[in-house]
Amino acid sequence: MNISYTKKDDYLLPDLILEDKERFNVGKYGLLRLNYIKKEKSGLYFDLLVNDKLNEYLHNIDTTVMEKVQKLIKELTEKENITEELKSSNQMLWIGKMNNIKNIAEEIISKDYIYV
Secondary structure, eight states, X not given: OOOOEEEETTEXXXXXXXXXXXXXXXXXXXXXXXXXXXXXXXXXXXXXXXXXXXXXXXXXXXXXXXXXXXXXXXXXXXXXTOOHHHHHHOHHHHHHHHHHHHHHHHHHHHHHXXXX
């Protein structure tokens, strides 16, 4: 790897150029992973940052976790027999049960993808 420098006053500053590549929006799960790796996995964080792969990595985590959470929510709602019929007959009970299932699904998936 060859690094060039530009002299600015008494300092040599590296000429850093980022590749022109697609940038992704990062959602909730990607941001949770970012906070975790900044605090607990600084080597991984700096490696991804220096190699300009952090954004893509966080986007992939975000997408993967979102898909897994949605799949697990669907499985749990079927297992718990939470139906559209319940939604129309007792909306508050349905909301409570769905919120509970969402929290359970996020906790299960987060252990495997965010906090490792």
